[in-house]
Amino acid sequence: MTLALKDIRHGLFRFVLTCFGLGLLMTVVLAMIGIYNGLVADALAAVKAPRADLWVVESGTRGPFAEASSIPADTRDAVARMPGVAEAGAIAYQTVETAHAGEPLRLYVIGYETGHPGGPDRIVAGRGIGASHFELVADRKTGLVPGDTIRLGRTRYSVVGLVEGAMNSGGDPAVYVTLTDALDLQTELAPAAMRVQAARGGQPVKSASVAAILVRTTPNADVDLLTATIREWKHLGALTQADQEKVLLVSVVDKARRQIGLFLGILLTVSAVVIALIIYTMTMEKLKQIATLKLIGAPDRTIIGLIVQQALILGAAGWGIGVGLILLVKDDFPRRVVLEPFNVVVLAGIIVIVCLAASALGVRAAMKVDPATALGS
Known part of the structure; x- marks a missing residue:
């Protein structure tokens, strides 16, 4: 040496x-x-964060990540009453382009029902959503901090908390809002589009729907039996957590x-x-x-x-x-x-x-x- x-x-x-x-x-x-x-x-971040055992989606799809999935929001009530279901929560996903500090900002908006599965896993700064409207929790990668306000659609939202590692497969950072706000954002039409729709004699609003129902099962519940029951009697699609992760890796980002x-x-x-x-x-x-x-x-x-x-x-x-x-x-x-x-x-x-x-x-x-x-x- x-x-x-x-x-x-x-x-x-x-x-x-x-x-x-x-x-x-x-x-x-x-x-x-x-x-x-x-x-x-x-x-896998968006899939693992809710810690769900089962994903209920539109029949015939592998949504909500590999394919579009659209089901009525009140489907959650029917699923929650099924044997073996401990908790159920409706969730909606959409991508929104907005601006912050003069720069374009692409966000992955996650709408969830407070008190049900689907919300932020762990708040690292600030607090969780406490109001029914116009508050959001953002990922640190957005550059937002508690106290900031940001426009989504035609509404301004206050940032009340931060999380880490919440994003979609494209790397867009996520923001969490209440399901009600997410459905309003989903169905919102621009004024010009509303006038065009009204002139054509249609309803000047888009129909609201959620992407999936997140299910947490009771201890010792038969997940395979629950999945088969949902498919047969509720005419919906159902994927286990492992199935959803496999779909993402094999189909979406393969x-x-x-x-x-x-x-x-x-x-x-x-x-x-x-x-x-x-x-x-x-x-x-x-x-x-x-x-x-x-x-x-x-x-x-x-x-x-x-x-x-x-x-x-x-x-x-x-x-x-x-x-x-x-x-x-x-x-x-x-x-x-x-x-x-x-x-x-x-x-x-x-x-x-x-x-x-x-x-x-x-x-x-x-x-x-x-x-x-x-x-x-």
């Missing part, structure tokens, strides 16, 4: 630059891993997930090649010094140790710089970046394997060096 460190100090500036460049490459690799994890986490996964695989391959080339080049540049070591009688294990130790130091430094940089900048990405300790450890293992493989190429070249080379000009 002493010999490896002395050689590094001999060309310290160049070695530091190499480590920094490798660290930037590791930052990109970790960012792609985090984006991949974040895509999956965002897709292509994006596979594309990012493929790009991550390519990036890891490129990183491995770059690390191997760097280590091999460092070895080839020291061939004359290695020949000198052989000439003065240094054992092979000393030369092998020099190459392997420098390769591992280079890999460890690049990995450390990459982890530090991604932790500094990950919160500034437009989409959520989720890095698990497992991901970081696996990447460290991959770097060790690559460094050892690249060292083997360098060692092979070093072992072939003729000691007489050290006497050449």
Whole structure:
């Protein structure tokens, strides 16, 4: 190790630059891993937040995320009376484009019945919705804070609380409003559209409906039997929590997930090649010094140790710089970046394997060096 460190100090500036460049490459690799994890986490966020056991949707659909689902709001009462149902709540989803602080803001509006499943899982700042109208709880990613007001449709809402990690599969941050406000927003027509509808002799309002009924079952309830009963006697669709998560991953975000996964695989391959080339080049540049070591009688294990130790130091430094940089900048990405300790450890293992493989190429070249080379000009 002493010999490896002395050689590094001999060309310290160049070695530091190499480590920094490798660290930037590791930052990109970790960012792609985090984006991949974040895509999956965002897709499942809206499904996991209500902690439902069963999703009741429009018959013949796999809504409300993979397909549009529209059912009457009073369906909740019929479902709540079924055996095995502990709680039931109607919920509505819609995407709204508005503006805040002079910038466009795209929001995923979730309407829920207070006191029933579907509301914010955990308030991290402020409070939950306490009024029946014109209050909302927003995700931190919206940039809103308690006390702000924002226009949704033709109505201004007061922000009373904040949550974290609430968004849809597209990465749009969520806001929670009461179901009544959500249905009003859903059925609201612009004045010009109302005049056109009235002139045509129709009702100047759109019909209101909810996207799904969230069900929490009683302990020991037979979820499969309840699902079959809802489908047969209520003429509705029903998906378990596991089914809904599978639909999201297989149907909604599958292509994006596979594309990012493929790009991550390519990036890891490129990183491995770059690390191997760097280590091999460092070895080839020291061939004359290695020949000198052989000439003065240094054992092979000393030369092998020099190459392997420098390769591992280079890999460890690049990995450390990459982890530090991604932790500094990950919160500034437009989409959520989720890095698990497992991901970081696996990447460290991959770097060790690559460094050892690249060292083997360098060692092979070093072992072939003729000691007489050290006497050449």
